[in-house]
Amino acid sequence: MQDPNGLLSSNRMKKHVVMQSQRTRCESCGRSVPSYDIVNVTSLEHGGRTLCNECCNKEVAALGDLSMFEHVRFEPVRLADCTGAIHEFHFRTRLFGPGVAIDAFELVDNHPAGYRFEIIGDPEGDLLELLSRLIEKIRRGLSTKHLIDRDLGQQIANHQIVRGEIGWDEAEGGSGPLLTIDGHEITWREFGRMLMSFEGWQFKLEIKDKSEEL
Ligand SMILES: [Zn+2]
Incomplete structure (x- = not known):
């Protein structure tokens, strides 16, 4: 439902x-x-x-x-x-x-x-x-943290799976999302910086209703 x-x-x-x-x-x-x-x-x-x-x-x-x-x-x-x-x-x-x-x-x-x-x-x-x-x-x-603090700032944790919520970013006026990961707001730009640790790798993005299990 x-x-x-x-x-x-x-x-x-x-x-x-x-x-x-x-x-x-x-x-x-x-x-x-x-x-x-x-x-x-x-x-x-x-x-x-x-x-x-x-x-x-x-x-x-x-x-x-x-x-x-x-x-x-x-x-x-x-x-x-x-x-x-x-x-x-x-x-x-x-x-x-x-x-x-x-x-x-x-x-x-x-x-x-x-x-x-x-x-x-x-x-x-x-x-x-x-x-x-x-x-x-x-x-x-x-029970899981998806982001960890490293010397160069926050990075995606070693299990390489990120779960979060897509929200509205006031500063972007709707042109980019504000993510909530591990209970913290992460801008699209910040998340992009974290992804750059994996340049050349593949990724899979799956979007689900908030009531579903991720
Ligand atoms: Zn009432």
């Missing part, structure tokens, strides 16, 4: 704009929640509204007749990477009709940054079981 990246995930697009700590009031329940927990929803009945993920999920569940769906607020979880560094993951649950996605992300200046993971499951399935599968996925993701 793929997240259709439709209207309900519009806060993904906002992440590059909202760079400072902000809280926004949900127009349905009145709670003040962090911007990363807000969804802008437009419907014929209500027009444009700003809802928290929980209220949005409840409306999607009602529209989709998903009576078994129950939104769960997950507390942050702290996990160690392979160097012993601790990462605190926050969670966001998004129902999009045929599936439910749980996103895990770190926070920098109160907005999602660093390591990010996602899992998609049955909207009427056990969300706690889905969360435990997501945590196992995070553990696998944290």
